Amino acid sequence: MSQDWEIAIQRTINNNVPRVHKILENHKYILDLAKKLREAKMRVLSDLETYVEQTLEAVKRTGGNAYFVNNAEEAKEIVGKIVGKGKIVVFGKSMVAYELGIRKYLQQLGNEVWETDLGEFLIQLADEPPSHIIAPAVHMTKERVAKLLKEKLGFDVSESSSHEELVQKVREFLRNKFLSANVGITGANAVAADVGSIVLVENEGNIRMSTVVPPVHIAIVGVEKIVPTLEDALIEALVQAAYAGLYPPTYINVTSGPSSTGDIEMKRVSPAHGPKEFHLILVDNGRLKASKDPILREALLCIRCGRCHLHCPIYRVLDGSWGDAPYSGPMGAMWSYIIYNDYKPALYCTHSGNCKEVCPMKINIPRVLEYIKYMGNKQRSDK
Amino acid sequence: MLGKLIYDYLQKYSFPYPIDKKICSGWAKDLPSKGETILYTSCMYQTASLSEVYSKFIPYAEKLSPLSFLGRFIKPSKDEIERAYRILNKIAQLLKRNGINFAYLYEEEPYSGAILLELGYLDEFGQYAKSVYNFFKNKGIKRIITVDPHTHNALSRYNEFVEHFDLEIVSYLELVKDVKGVNREETFVIHDSCLYSRFLNLRDVYRDLINKSGIKIVEDELITGVDTSFCCGSPIKPINPDLSDKIAKARVEQLSKLSKNIIVVCPMCYANLSKYGNVKDWIEVVE
Ligand code: SF4
Numbered sequence: 231m232s233q234d235w236e237i238a239i240q241r242t243i244n245n246n247v248p249r250v251h252k253i254l255e256n257h258k259y260i261l262d263l264a265k266k267l268r269e270a271k272m273r274v275l276s277d278l279e280t281y282v283e284q285t286l287e288a289v290k291r292t293g294g295n296a297y298f299v300n301n302a303e304e305a306k307e308i309v310g311k312i313v314g315k316g317k318i319v320v321f322g323k324s325m326v327a328y329e330l331g332i333r334k335y336l337q338q339l340g341n342e343v344w345e346t347d348l349g350e351f352l353i354q355l356a357d358e359p360p361s362h363i364i365a366p367a368v369h370m371t372k373e374r375v376a377k378l379l380k381e382k383l384g385f386d387v388s389e390s391s392s393h394e395e396l397v398q399k400v401r402e403f404l405r406n407k408f409l410s411a412n413v414g415i416t417g418a419n420a421v422a423a424d425v426g427s428i429v430l431v432e433n434e435g436n437i438r439m440s441t442v443v444p445p446v447h448i449a450i451v452g453v454e455k456i457v458p459t460l461e462d463a464l465i466e467a468l469v470q471a472a473y474a475g476l477y478p479p480t481y482i483n484v485t486s487g488p489s490s491t492g493d494i495e496m497k498r499v500s501p502a503h504g505p506k507e508f509h510l511i512l513v514d515n516g517r518l519k520a521s522k523d524p525i526l527r528e529a530l531l532c533i534r535c536g537r538c539h540l541h542c543p544i545y546r547v548l549d550g551s552w553g554d555a556p557y558s559g560p561m562g563a564m565w566s567y568i569i570y571n572d573y574k575p576a577l578y579c580t581h582s583g584n585c586k587e588v589c590p591m592k593i594n595i596p597r598v599l600e601y602i603k604y605m606g607n608k609q610r611s612d613k
Numbered sequence: 614m615l616g617k618l619i620y621d622y623l624q625k626y627s628f629p630y631p632i633d634k635k636i637c638s639g640w641a642k643d644l645p646s647k648g649e650t651i652l653y654t655s656c657m658y659q660t661a662s663l664s665e666v667y668s669k670f671i672p673y674a675e676k677l678s679p680l681s682f683l684g685r686f687i688k689p690s691k692d693e694i695e696r697a698y699r700i701l702n703k704i705a706q707l708l709k710r711n712g713i714n715f716a717y718l719y720e721e722e723p724y725s726g727a728i729l730l731e732l733g734y735l736d737e738f739g740q741y742a743k744s745v746y747n748f749f750k751n752k753g754i755k756r757i758i759t760v761d762p763h764t765h766n767a768l769s770r771y772n773e774f775v776e777h778f779d780l781e782i783v784s785y786l787e788l789v790k791d792v793k794g795v796n797r798e799e800t801f802v803i804h805d806s807c808l809y810s811r812f813l814n815l816r817d818v819y820r821d822l823i824n825k826s827g828i829k830i831v832e833d834e835l836i837t838g839v840d841t842s843f844c845c846g847s848p849i850k851p852i853n854p855d856l857s858d859k860i861a862k863a864r865v866e867q868l869s870k871l872s873k874n875i876i877v878v879c880p881m882c883y884a885n886l887s888k889y890g891n892v893k894d895w896i897e898v899v900e
Contacts, residue, residue, distance in 0.1 A: 243835065244835070247834075247835060247841060248834060248835070251834070541840055541841060543843040543844050543846070543860050543863075543864070544849070544856070544860070546843075546863070547856065547859050547860050547863055548856070576733075577733075577852050578849060578852065578853070578856070580807070580844045580846065580847075580848040580849045580860070581731065581807060581808070581812075581844075581848060582807045582811070582843065582844035583807050583808075583810070583811030583812055584807075584811065584840050584841065584842075586811065587811055587839060587840040588840045596812075600730075600733055600735070601733075601735075602733075603732065603733025604733040604734070604735045604736075606733070607614070607615075607616055607732075607733050607734055610614065611614040611616075611617075
């Protein structure tokens with residue numbers, strides 16, 4: 231273990247684990263919501279194609295554009311066409327965009343691109359892969375962050391700067407970018423198939439700004455994020471926030487198509503003050519195939535709360551580098567196989583079982599990983 | 614392929630690698646060899662200390678021919694073997710004290726197949742499970758008393774692979790009632806077995822036994838909680854021995870913050886953690 235990692239992860243665990251325990255104890259209804267959510271998500275995963283169709287149609291009804299893409303190439307082509315070149319693009323954290331390599335692709339096209347989630351911003355500056363699904367820079371100590379900001383952007387900060395000072399400096403820098411951005415790109419915590427809305431939960435406020443300030447908003451989302459209704463989507467936001475230890479979440483955003491108003495004779499007119507274009511890109515990239523396999527399907531229930539990471543001995547000892555970025559930790563060992571057909575991270579599972587104990591979706595992660603080991607063994611012996 | 618290789622060894626030696634079966638059975642003398650209920654060791658306590666040697670061999674295993682394995686049988690040290698025998702004898706005594714009668718299969722006792730399961734060789738595990746099940750059935754066995762979590766877990770999974778599986782699998786922990794702590798002065802910390810604690814529902818069973826024994830246990834939400842306690846690193850040893858060691862070291866460091874006396878309920882935890890701290894099987898601290 232590098233010393234930095236050891237310090238950073240220990241501080242994170244001390245900050246986060248008891249807090250999640252308390253949240254779940256104080257708000258028992260979250261346990262019921264999590265159960266309801268699992269059932270709703272399972273319904274979708276058993277018939278994913280139908281729900282994809284339903285979602286695409288629903289988005290179009292709200293005046294948005296909706297696309298289904300099979301892989302990274304197709305996603306890049308669409309995003310590239312919408313964004314063009316010479317633009318300023320702000321990203322509200324999207325793991326799927328990272329998976330598809332969208333940020334680097336847009337940079338190659340000649341755009342100025344900024345991650346605006348603080349953790350993701352640090353990752354961009356350091357040019358490192360994220361080490362945790364919701365706190366991508368969890369491997370960096372405060373001291374390392376200060377050094378990075380000073381070196382890369384010339385910020386007037388030092389190792390003794392407080393957490394607050396560091397955040398303040400980044401805020402000042404990014405505010406400018408938000409205001410001049412042409413395109414905002416986000417992921418989504420959930421997509422409601424019935425009405426085509428996307429739901430995003432956050433605390434920083436960067437997602438709000440990425441979705442509302444630039445004239446164009448693109449959401450890039452894995453198909454497994456589809457839930458039957460907007461009610462389910464809101465539930466997903468609450469459950470994710472609680473199990474991530476950030477409850478109540480500071481913001482929950484619902485986006486249904488481009489901005490609109492009904493203020494003149496109550497006729498709904500679009501656009502209003504916010505974006506004039508909304509694009510939803512639903513991504514397959516291995517998910518549909520996984521949804522057909524009764525064991526792998528379980529992995530698609532993941533709501534990216536990042537809880538399993540902090541309870542996993544392997545994740546803790548392996549410097550956050552376990553799994554194929556952006557998918558780390560126990561969930562990442564499952565997702566590395568689904569997305570990249572890489573079974574090797576699964577071989578590292580010691581079946582400690584903590585992950586299954588804490589997972590809000592009750593995914594029996596060690597069992598899924600055992601199955602991936604099995605598939606990997608078969609793959610090797612076929613060679 | 615490693616799975617096939619292990620499977621071949623199992624056929625030949627009833628063990629994942631060549632071993633003199635007398636090492637496995639040497640602890641027992643006066644137990645009957647026939648009966649409907651057996652005490653089943655799967656030779657885990659007796660060979661736990663060999664996991665180190667075994668895991669060093671694994672990376673080369675696929676390149677070697679099955680019969681060239683180290684060229685000879687490997688053996689635990691005298692101290693290790695004596696300790697394992699003491700533990701097994703104590704378990705047998707405790708069971709008898711609680712009125713449980715059982716037989717023991719001596720050198721005929723097969724291995725459970727746990728390693729195949731844990732390395733993800735599910736086809737081989739299923740096949741092997743069937744042969745072990747048939748072996749038990751032919752012997753007229755109805756009830757199996759396990760003594761370690763890996764074996765208990767493997768047997769508990771047989772029903773996924775064996776049609777109409779009808780053997781009763783019970784841990785000795787569920788059969789033993791009162792025990793008395795041999796040291797009630799100092800404090801102890803429990804390193805839970807992952808399998809017992811989070812897969813087999815036995816965490817409270819041994820905790821209650823230990824707590825009632827008068828031994829003082831220290832707990833901490835972030836170190837010994839049901840969802841926070843670490844594994845010992847042993848299951849990953851065949852894949853990455855260094856990582857396994859790192860986990861063991863980190864685990865002992867955590868536990869030592871609570872007490873220097875660490876108790877375990879699994880021979881593999883013992884084997885992996887002992888290098889870094891003062892570790893005892895729980896059975897060694899009660900009578
Ligand atoms: S697998 Fe479960 S615990 Fe881990 S990130 Fe996903 S939902 Fe959270």
